[in-house]
Amino acid sequence: MRPNIVQQYRGRFAPSPSGLLHFGSLIAALASYLDAKHNNGLWLVRIEDIDPPREKAGASTDILQTLELFGLHWDEQVLYQSQQSSLYREVLADLAQQKLSYYCHCTRAKIKALGGIYQGHCRGLAQPEADSATRVINTFGISQFNDIIQGHVACNQELAQEDFIVLRKDGLFAYQLAVVVDDIYQNITHVIRGCDLLEPTARQLSFYQTLQQKPPSYGHFPLAVAKPGFKLSKQNNAPEVDKNNPIPSLFSALKFLGQQPPNELLQANVAELLSWAITHWSISQVPKSQEIVL
Ligand code: GLU
Ligand code: ZN
DSSP: OOOOOOOOOEEEEOOOTTSOOOHHHHHHHHHHHHHHHHTTOEEEEEEOOOOGGGOOTTHHHHHHHHHHHTTOOOSSOOEEGGGOHHHHHHHHHHHHHTTOEEEEOOOHHHHHHTTSSOOOTTTTOOOOSTTOEEEEOOSSOOOEEEETTTEEEEOOHHHHHSOEEEEOTTSOBOHHHHHHHHHHHTTOOEEEEEGGGHHHHHHHHHHHHHTTOOOOEEEEEOOOEEETTEEOOGGGTOOOOOTTOHHHHHHHHHHHTTOOOOGGGGGSOHHHHHHHHHHHOOGGGSOSSOOOOO
């Protein structure tokens, strides 16, 4: 008989250091942490620092420090995407060699004028490398998938079928490339993150096929908004993530995620609160969509 090998759950939280940890990113950290720990899995942290112009000085350190103060201790070493360039370059070279990518120097304005969806205009054209972005040929064009939280998801088909950018015109690696390559590199089995990344998931699933790799399972929780259409911000009294007072934020984040922590836990310490949350975590209670008026 074949041994029944069950791959260990490996989850991750992958913040971009473009700002400090706010309530929205605390929800992402907590949801991915609890789902991993409830399933006896490992929880990794990856700093997605591939966009220096958008980076805020000191943000990586501050995010990691906040996670620790909130009791969200990660397994293994923190991976910094800024250290992964040679792997990204290798993948780009393989794609080029297999003729699965091409140079494109269409501007945003041009694509907009052509209807907003990139139609593979530069496929087959011999564009010079200089001043070009690199696009991957989107052979699979996956536009539907099953999401652990959202159930069946159907994305805009035209958008999901676009050849997307893997290397930007300014020479920076694109998010789609880095996120997929690193989720493969780190053997991630489960990705729990916010609904702002629902649409990109279709592209990422297509890219897994192109790279002939098995994708992880995805779960997308709703975004925290102050009122419909308004992102959380200080202006609309979003609860501050106070580094020195984690309990109220953790408690609100749990409630936001549809969990029902008893009020006594407001008096507990961080370890007690998280231990309750790991035991009682139920991903089926996470709402599909939610609008909270704070
Ligand atoms: N770095 C991305 C962000 O902070 C998240 C990437 C992901 O979870 O796939 O928005
Ligand atoms: Zn083009």
